[in-house]
Amino acid sequence: EDKVVQSPLSLVVHEGDTVTLNCSYEVTNFRSLLWYKQEKKAPTFLFMLTSSGIEKKSGRLSSILDKKELSSILNITATQTGDSAIYLCAGHGSGNTGKLIFGQGTTLQVKP
Amino acid sequence: DGGITQSPKYLFRKEGQNVTLSCEQNLNHDAMYWYRQDPGQGLRLIYYSQIVNDFQKGDIAEGYSVSREKKESFPLTVTSAQKNPTAFYLCASQKTWDIHEQYFGPGTRLTVT
Numbered sequence: 001e002d003k004v005v006q007s008p009l010s011l012v013v014h015e016g017d018t019v020t021l022n023c024s025y026e027v028t029n030f031r032s033l034l035w036y037k038q039e040k041k042a043p044t045f046l047f048m049l050t051s052s053g054i055e056k057k058s059g060r061l062s063s064i065l066d067k068k069e070l071s072s073i074l075n076i077t078a079t080q081t082g083d084s085a086i087y088l089c090a091g092h093g094s095g096n097t098g099k100l101i102f103g104q105g106t107t108l109q110v111k112p
Numbered sequence: 113d114g115g116i117t118q119s120p121k122y123l124f125r126k127e128g129q130n131v132t133l134s135c136e137q138n139l140n141h142d143a144m145y146w147y148r149q150d151p152g153q154g155l156r157l158i159y160y161s162q163i164v165n166d167f168q169k170g171d172i173a174e175g176y177s178v179s180r181e182k183k184e185s186f187p188l189t190v191t192s193a194q195k196n197p198t199a200f201y202l203c204a205s206q207k208t209w210d211i212h213e214q215y216f217g218p219g220t221r222l223t224v225t
Contacts, residue, residue, distance in 0.1 A: 009152070032212045042116075042202070042216040043155075088154065092212040099170070100214060102147075102155040 006103035021074040023089035036088040079110045116217035123222045133188045135203030143206040144186040162209045197224045
């Protein structure tokens with residue numbers, strides 16, 4: 001059965017800290033891994049990764065995929081209180097359905 | 113403005129009643145999805161539709177029903193057969209089944225007492 005596991009499940013840091021969120025996946029016919037940020041309502045898209053070893057970057061956020069280890073990390077540098085959210089990781093695979101398999105999410109709280 | 117809308121934002125129902133959650137998109141996306149989110153469990157797929165007039169069961173379809181009569185609309189009915197309906201429901205759309213990025217609506221929080 002396909003599954004995606006995130007760790008840690010929750011994390012509390014102070015402003016300015018750097019955090020690393022982990023995502024491991026077992027997805028049949030893997031095609032891509034996606035990261036979303038959810039602040040109370042709609043998850044918003046952050047990154048989609050398809051190739052191993054290529055870092056995607058957006059401001060203070062970056063992410064990389066390791067297909068050999070079946071994992072991905074999301075890094076946030078110089079954290080701000082506005083980074084407080086649930087970060088969701090999802091794997092895409094299994095044929096032609098477009099289904100995403102989501103992990104449980106990591107809840108990040110950034111304290112001032 | 114292009115996007116996905118869900119209504120209502122909050123919904124309260126008595127046990128035994130069916131309730132329909134609305135999802136509309138004006139992104140011209142072919143594929144639409146319904147997820148349920150419970151604390152600590154991430155998102156679980158209820159139903160999905162790759163194209164108008166077609167839909168498939170997801171991982172937790174029991175107690176739910178959908179229709180896809182128009183490309184823009186994918187309503188979800190939570191029936192009285194759903195044993196644990198209280199949850200946060202998210203609708204998403206995707207340009208086609210083959211393009212993996214999904215866009216989400218703001219969600220509907222359903223409380224059944």
